Amino acid sequence: DTGVSQDPRHKITKRGQNVTFRCDPISEHNRLYWYRQTLGQGPEFLTYFQNEAQLEKSRLLSDRFSAERPKGSFSTLEIQRTEQGDSAMYLCASSLAGHYYEQYFGPGTRLTVT
């Protein structure tokens, strides 16, 4: 399967703990996006990378959130000092140069903060 993959698929953590998610995009895609989705809502944009450069960050991305894409391939999203409000589905997507709104999404990581 050459689609977007995310790991883990599910994560349960206690409030105050740090968590890290990984996304592997489609190999020839140079853009990678992170979104967050809560129950009953559409996905909300968090941040995106073009190759290894982080080009845009949403106001939703508080100081406790950090994302990296060190070699322009896979990306990680870390949440420090998790709060119950961070419970959501975290979605990763990638797109090909010149077709930036044709995004291919992974299955998501569901985070539950207890």
Add this chain to the structure above:
Amino acid sequence: DAKTTQPPSMDCAEGRAANLPCNHSTISGNEYVYWYRQIHSQGPQYIIHGLKNNETNEMASLIITEDRKSSTLILPHATLRDTAVYYCIVRVGQRGGSQGNLIFGKGTKLSVKP
């Protein structure tokens, strides 16, 4: 970017055409209409996009009115697997420029019934 309005839910009989409307009355000349869908517990899936001409691919057809203020996504022979939330999104250009994020609303929940 132009805002979109979609009905919250629709039903369709299996084997019949599903016609999903979207209103984007404030769309500007360089904004494209994109459609995505999200099947339960999966990431969103790109379906189709267009500027002013009607478009068709293996998944669906997109009909954009001449004044571009509304569009309709047509699934010609809906199956139970087409049950999903369908999102209509308007974005400037195809290449994304300095913007890369998709802005999802609440979409239309399509239920295909046997």
